[in-house]
Amino acid sequence: xxxxxxxxxxxxxxxxxxxxxxxxxxxxxxxxxxxxxxxxxxxxxxxxxxxxxxxxxxxxxxxxxxxxxxxxxxxxxxxxxxxxxxxxxxxxxxxxxxxxxxxxxxxxxxxxxxxxxxxxxxxxxxxxxxxxxxxxxxxxxxxxxxxxxxxxxxxxxxxxxxxxxxxxxxxxxxxxxxxxxxxxxxxxxxxxxxxxxxxxxxxxxxxxxxxxxxxxxxxxxxxxxxxxxxxxxxxxxxxxxxxxxxxxxxxxxxxxxxxxxxxxxxxxxxxxxxxxxxxxxxxxxxxxxxxxxxxxxxxxxxxxxxxxxxxxxxxxxxxxxxxxxxxxxxxxxxxxxxxxxxxxxxxxxxxxxxxxxxxxxxxxxxxxxxxxxxxxxxxxxxxxxxxxxxxxxxxxxxxxxxxxxxxxxxxxx
Ligand SMILES: *Cc1c(COP(=O)(O)O)cnc(C)c1O
Numbered sequence: 001x002x003x004x005x006x007x008x009x010x011x012x013x014x015x016x017x018x019x020x021x022x023x024x025x026x027x028x029x030x031x032x033x034x035x036x037x038x039x040x041x042x043x044x045x046x047x048x049x050x051x052x053x054x055x056x057x058x059x060x061x062x063x064x065x066x067x068x069x070x071x072x073x074x075x076x077x078x079x080x081x082x083x084x085x086x087x088x089x090x091x092x093x094x095x096x097x098x099x100x101x102x103x104x105x106x107x108x109x110x111x112x113x114x115x116x117x118x119x120x121x122x123x124x125x126x127x128x129x130x131x132x133x134x135x136x137x138x139x140x141x142x143x144x145x146x147x148x149x150x151x152x153x154x155x156x157x158x159x160x161x162x163x164x165x166x167x168x169x170x171x172x173x174x175x176x177x178x179x180x181x182x183x184x185x186x187x188x189x190x191x192x193x194x195x196x197x198x199x200x201x202x203x204x205x206x207x208x209x210x211x212x213x214x215x216x217x218x219x220x221x222x223x224x225x226x227x228x229x230x231x232x233x234x235x236x237x238x239x240x241x242x243x244x245x246x247x248x249x250x251x252x253x254x255x256x257x258x259x260x261x262x263x264x265x266x267x268x269x270x271x272x273x274x275x276x277x278x279x280x281x282x283x284x285x286x287x288x289x290x291x292x293x294x295x296x297x298x299x300x301x302x303x304x305x306x307x308x309x310x311x312x313x314x315x316x317x318x319x320x321x322x323x324x325x326x327x328x329x330x331x332x333x334x335x336x337x338x339x340x341x342x343x344x345x346x347x348x349x350x351x352x353x354x355x356x357x358x359x360x361x362x363x364x365x366x367x368x369x370x371x372x373x374x375x376x377x378x379x380x381x382x383x384x385x386x387x388x389x390x391x392x393x394x395x396x397x398x399x400x401x402x403x404x405x406x407x408x409x410x411x412x413x
Contacts, residue, residue: 038079038080038081038082038083039081039082039083039084040082040083040147040148040151041075041083041086041147041148041151041152041155042083042085042086042151043086043151043154043155045085045086046085046086046087046088046155046158047085047086047087047088048087048088048089048158048162049087049088049089049090050071050090050162051070051071051090053070053163053165054070056069056165056166056168056204059168059169059170059173059204059206060206062168062173062204062205062206064176064203064205064206064208064359065176065203065205066203067203067204068091068201068202068203069091069163069166069175069201069202069203069204070090070091070162070163070166071088071089071090071091071159071162071163071202072088072089072090072091072092072159072199072200072201072202073086073087073088073155073156073158073159073198073199073200074086074087074089074094074197074198074199075087075152075155075197075198075199076195076196076197076198077145077147077195077196077197077198078194078195078196079145079192079194079195080194082145083145083147086155088155088158088159088162091201094197094199096184097184097186099186099187099188100182100183100184100185100186101183101184101185101187101188101189101190101193102182102183102184104188105183105190106237106238106239106242107142107143107144107182107183107193107196108180108181108182108183108237108238108239109135109138109139109142109144109180109181109235109236109237109238110135110178110179110180110181110236110238111131111132111134111135111177111178111179111180111236112131112176112177112178112236112358112359113125113126113128113131113176113177113179113303113358114126114174114175114176114177114205114358114399115160115167115174115175115177115202115411116167116174116175116399116400116401117167117168117169117173117174117175118400118401118402119402121169122401122410123160123161123164123167123175123410123411124400124401124408124409124410124411125156125157125160125177125408125409125411126303126398126399126407126408126409127303127307127407127409128153128156128409129149129153129409130303130306131179131303132149132150132152132153133149134235134236134301134303135149135152135179135181135236136149137235138235138236138237139181141232141235141237142232142235142237142239143191143192143193144181144182144183144192144193144196145181145196147198152179152198152200155200156177156179156200157411159200159202160175160177160202160411161411163175163202164411166202166204167204168204168205168206170206171207172206172207172210173204173205173206173207174204174205175202175203175204175205176202176203176204176205176358176359177200177201177202177203178200178201178202178203179198179199179200180198180199180200180201181196181197181198181199182196182197182199183195183196184196184197205359208359208360208361208363209360212382212383213364213382213383213384214383215364215365215366215377215379215383216257216258216355216363216364216365216366217255217256217257217258217365217366217367217368217369218251218256218257218258218259218260218272218365218367218368218369219250219251219254219256219258219259219260219368219369220260220262220267220338220368220369220370220371220375221247221251221259221260221261221262222262222267222371223247223250224243224244224246224247224259225261225262225263226240226243226244226259226261226270226271226298227240227261227263227270227271227297227298227299228263228298229296229297229298230297231297231298233270233271233297233298233299233300234295234297234298234299234300234301235300236300241274244259244273244274247259248273254369255369256369257273258272258273258355259272259273260272260277260368262338263298266337266338266339267337267338267339267370268293268335268336268337268338269293269336269337269338269341270293270298270299271293271299271300271355272355272363272365273355274300274357274359275302275304275355275356275357275359275360275363276292276299276300276302276304276305276355276356276357277292277293277353277354277355277356278290278291278292278305278308278353278354278355278356278388279291279292279336279341279350279352279353280350280351280352280353280385280386280387280388281340281344281349281350281351282344282348282349282350282351283349286328287328287329287330288326288328288329288330288351288386288387289329289330289331289332290308290312290329290330290331290332290387291331291332291333291334291336292305292308292309292332292333293333293334293335293336294333294334294335295333296335302356302357302358303358304356304357304358304361304362304395305356307395307398307407308356308362308391308395309331309333311391311394311395312325312329312331312387312391313331315329316329316330316331320394322390322391322393322394323390324386324389324390325386325387325390325391326386326387329387338368338370338375341353341368341375342370342373342375345375345376345377350377350378351378351385351386351387352364352365352377352378352379352380352384352385352386352387352388353365353368353377354384354385354388361392361395361396361399362384362388362391362392362395364379364380364383364384364385364388365377365379366379
């Protein structure tokens with residue numbers, strides 16, 4: 001990276017800071033007189049190359065992640081000049097040199113967020129600022145360039161407005177948005193790339209469970225790990241996902257839907273497939289405890305995870321009571337072991353266990369295959385438990401904009 005620092009500063013004092021001046025981003029020491037002269041994402045330089053709008057296929061035929069809208073957004077970056085002109089253009093292949101570092105060393109990060117179409121045809125995004133923040137944190141972890149999240153979000157809104165007719169209207173449907181950033185340096189060698197490409201593609205998707213909630217079976221995976229202390233599990237890096245495919249196939253061959261990733265000699269529960277994980281215990285005095293593992297560096301900080309925690313805490317604090325959500329509820333971010341889950345299952349103190357993520361929102365679990373035994377989990381009425389059901393109802397309401405909240409951000413009128 002080429003940095004024109006006006007005075008020498010120790011590397012430890014350098015930090016990436018969000019820029020406040022229009023479209024500029026800099027490596028700063030905290031003092032205004034030392035800035036790098038590289039450009040931030042400049043929204044006003046956006047070029048748009050339109051194609052004639054095509055007709056989306058019927059929503060009933062959609063398979064998750066297989067159909068893409070008419071346009072995509074690309075923004076090039078290089079170390080000398082920073083972010084180049086954003087371009088919205090017809091969806092199509094990228095030209096990459098075979099030497100591009102992304103193809104050799106997995107220099108790629110991504111995000112997943114959704115746009116919803118309300119009954120009045122207004123299109124909204126759900127907490128997109130969280131995705132922009134997380135994408136920057138992923139970029140930092142893998143030495144890809146960071147960017148001003150607000151500028152990228154503005155450009156994503158322009159893209160969605162252009163392809164608005166691709167946002168499905170049917171209940172439970174949405175437009176899945178996939179921002180991606182790759183290292184494109186044209187030279188084989190491991191290091192921070194001197195070139196990168198940010199792109200955003202959009203895919204109309206149907207509900208994850210078209211026929212109502214179908215609880216999933218998990219394979220308590222002890223042979224493989226998804227993440228480790230000091231590793232990259234807390235970031236949405238491409239490198240975290242390919243190694244999970246073989247264990248997923250392994251779980252499927254044993255008759256389970258997903259891996260339950262366990263960690264350490266005590267088999268701590270970490271995540272479910274590519275979702276965060278929640279479990280509800282009934283304590284001896286009857287209080288229900290909603291538990292999720294803490295953000296200890298191995299857990300991906302999910303937007304859905306944060307939303308579930310916030311809704312439960314708002315309910316407990318009396319800020320926004322959720323109908324049917326029990327009053328005797330406590331929320332914990334703490335480690336959970338398989339021993340605890342198994343004992344609670346046997347003693348009748350296990351209330352429910354579920355995954356949480358943007359794609360499926362909430363995914364109830366009905367059993368965990370663990371060391372040759374099936375640990376059974378209650379799933380409640382209609383496949384959903386007494387804590388997840390009211391939280392899911394509120395969450396989906398806020399996501400779609402049916403329940404007004406500041407989590408819902410307008411894209412187009
Ligand atoms: C994306 C992801 C999640 C869920 O995050 P959301 O922001 O809620 O979609 C959880 N775990 C992993 C490993 C993920 O990649």
